[in-house]
Amino acid sequence: MEIDQALTAIERATSMDGLASILVDWRSESGVAHLVYHATDVPSCEQPNPVLLLTYDDAWVKRYVEQSYFSIDPVVVAGRHAVLPIDWMSVEHATPEACHFFAEAESFGVGRHGFTLPIRGPAAERALFTVTTNAADDHWHRWRFSYLRDFHLLAHYLHDRAMRLAGLRLDYVMRPLSSRERQCLNGLVRGRTAAQIAGDLDLSNSAVHGYLRTARRKLDCATLEQAVAKAVRLDLL
Known part of the structure; x- marks a missing residue:
């Protein structure tokens, strides 16, 4: 899916299910393993992790929630305070807990590599947008930067639309220009x-x-x- 097409599709989405479908189509056409949008903290909502849009298999989502992996996932932990893109290779892998988590994630088809883009919204909301792939190591190192800019733009656009469709952003909030x-x-x-x-x-x-x-x-x-x-x-x- 070309970036203009993706932006148009996001703009025209009228429901959260519509945004979820866009992620599925986007994943299929871009050739990545999975795409995930995760709103981690929204001041206007007391519920933690209020919005999740993802293409992971249902079995992994169920396992993730049942095991409360939100609190130990090294990428989520790093993303809570990060402002720059996170290459999964740079986060904690050495501890037994982290090693087990990544091994289990890969067994559920999450992907061998990934990068996560932290998002900071105008109303102090925080979110993460993740792209994963099963590419070989050398291809991953070449590929990640060539797509990073477009994915970064689309992540912020998706976040803005998700906040509005979920009723988590007041219309009068002035969104600053990047x-x-x-x-x-x-x-x-x-x-x-x-x-x-x-x-x-x-x-x-x-x-x-x-x-x-x-x-x-x-x-x-x-x-x-x-x-x-x-x-x-x-x-x-």
């Missing part, structure tokens, strides 16, 4: 085309269109021209 969104809008202010902005920022054309789209939505504007004018008026650029 640095990439501001850079792309600044490019438009300078008269650059999307393709030129992509070259300036070393991004794909699809990623630039995605950042402009999310910026427009955050600014609650119907067109990019309106979004640029509003951002300038509010001194956001």
